[in-house]
Amino acid sequence: MGYGADVFHEAETIINLRRLRAEDELEKRRELLYKDCPRAKAIEYELAGIFVQVGKRVISGIEVRKNLDELKNKSLALQEELKGILSERKLPENYLEEWYKCEECKDTGFIDGYMCKCLKNTMKQLAYDRLNQASPLKLCSFDSFKCEYYSDTPLKGTGKVPRKNMESVLRFCVKYADNFSEESRSLLFQGGPGLGKTHLSLAIAGTVIEKGYGVIYVSSPDIFTRLENERFRGGFEEKGSTDALLCECDLLILDDMGTEYLSKFTSSELYNILNSRLLRQKPTIISTNLTLDEMQQMYGTRIVSRIIGMLDRVEFIGTDIRQVRRINKN
Ligand SMILES: Nc1ncnc2c1ncn2[C@@H]1O[C@H](COP(=O)(O)OP(=O)(O)OP(=O)(O)O)[C@@H](O)[C@H]1O
Ligand SMILES: [Mg+2]
Ligand SMILES: [Zn+2]
Incomplete structure (x- = not known):
């Protein structure tokens, strides 16, 4: 009984599945929105493109401040447009983000290498369930x-x-x-x-x-x-x-x-x-x-x-x- 490595691994699996489910559900929500509003898809693609460009510029050291500002403004405008699309449809602002059960560790079970409360609680629950069975x-x-x-x-x-x-x-x-x-x-x-x-x-x-x-x-x-x-x-x-x-x-x-x-x-x-x-x-x-x-x-x-x-x-x-x-x- 008690907590052993087996309880730890079982709890870790539960948390990992939670994270995968959150990612999967986000994909499903995204598909639904794209079907209803192809413009949202275009915006998200454009935003991703801007993200890559900014990254490249910083890495290659071509610090063209003006260009970066332009990209930033463009990205802010796109984000606003996307917000508008969501609110028109009465969808929550975080509709296009993962809905983690535990925001603190984003369903990974760990924060800076330490066990998150959610992992500990899951282990607790498993150990108690086992106690009751055994x-x-x-x-x-x-x-x-x-x-x-x-x-x-x-x-x-x-x-x-x-x-x-x-x-x-x-x-x-x-x-x-x-x-x-x-x-x-x-x-x-x-x-x-x-x-x-x-x-x-x-x-x-x-x-x-x-x-x-x-x-x-x-x-x-x-x-x-x-x-x-x-x-x-x-x-x-x-x-x-x-x-x-x-x-x-x-x-x-x-x-x-x-x-x-x-x-x-x-x-x-x-x-x-x-x-x-x-x-x-x-x-x-x-x-x-x-x-x-x-x-x-x-x-x-x-x-x-x-x-x-x-x-x-x-x-x-x-x-x-x-x-x-x-x-x-x-
Ligand atoms: N007062 C009681 N009324 C009903 N059943 C009892 C009572 N005391 C003990 N039992 C039952 O008798 C058995 C032995 O009791 P228990 O295991 O609690 O003893 P113990 O003091 O823990 O012994 P040990 O020191 O050997 O571990 C158990 O099946 C228990 O449910
Ligand atoms: Mg005893
Ligand atoms: Zn957590």
Whole structure:
């Protein structure tokens, strides 16, 4: 899931097709006008001719100012005539220009070598569509989340009651999703397997996407393999790379943290992504089976105390729901 080179290429193709369509539609409009008014065609040809002549003069250095002025005046007069032809027909002034969907980059996707907003948004949209297709988002809603699956007997030791705990976790998550904004806090979902961490992350994702935000849901092993492949296979330029996008989305959900294969690369990448999001106060939800101690051992103090320490902890306790449901079925 997430944004990868494939999303980038698909988005680029969409933008390129947009540009070709704009050019194609201009040709069609032009033909229509020429049919209706052959004079317009003559004017456009004449204008193009003047353009070439001016160019030639400047290049050959025959700087005959008078001639150039003449050409300029002629071209202005022709342009006025053309404007008149368009307005007589109640056609817009830009009828003979490409109607780009994005005027800023003229549907090329890039401005001075940097990705334009329209390309980024298209990638976002594609990534979200994929998220919806690839994850059981529909099944994992707040409505399908049941607190009865959690025991109402206090746990030995802590005395905490799993069901009570989950009722408050569920309330918290619903509120978090409903009130989501760019200023929302980051969360750490922590607890054993099968306790609903992924389920509630996806439920939050669903609500937040519906509110129009860009959400990326990725599982940790998945994304680091992808990043590593991109990095070492090369060929995918930095500006479009997945990690830039992981840093940019409105909400990043990093699931199953701690199950990725840990290398120098993954831990520095993890640090960069989380640090850059936290610095810009972009909300992130991390879920993990690891305790803080285990995280400390795995990632070191830099990540755990400086980064994970800034997330609000949400504790998941109880018995693996996968088992509970199996037992209930029998
Ligand atoms: N409270 C719940 N009500 C209904 N279904 C639930 C609930 N909690 C979990 N499930 C379902 O049980 C399965 C396991 O839950 P989930 O994947 O969310 O657990 P997890 O905490 O992410 O586990 P892991 O740490 O192994 O990733 C999923 O199919 C999920 O939809
Ligand atoms: Mg999970
Ligand atoms: Zn653009």
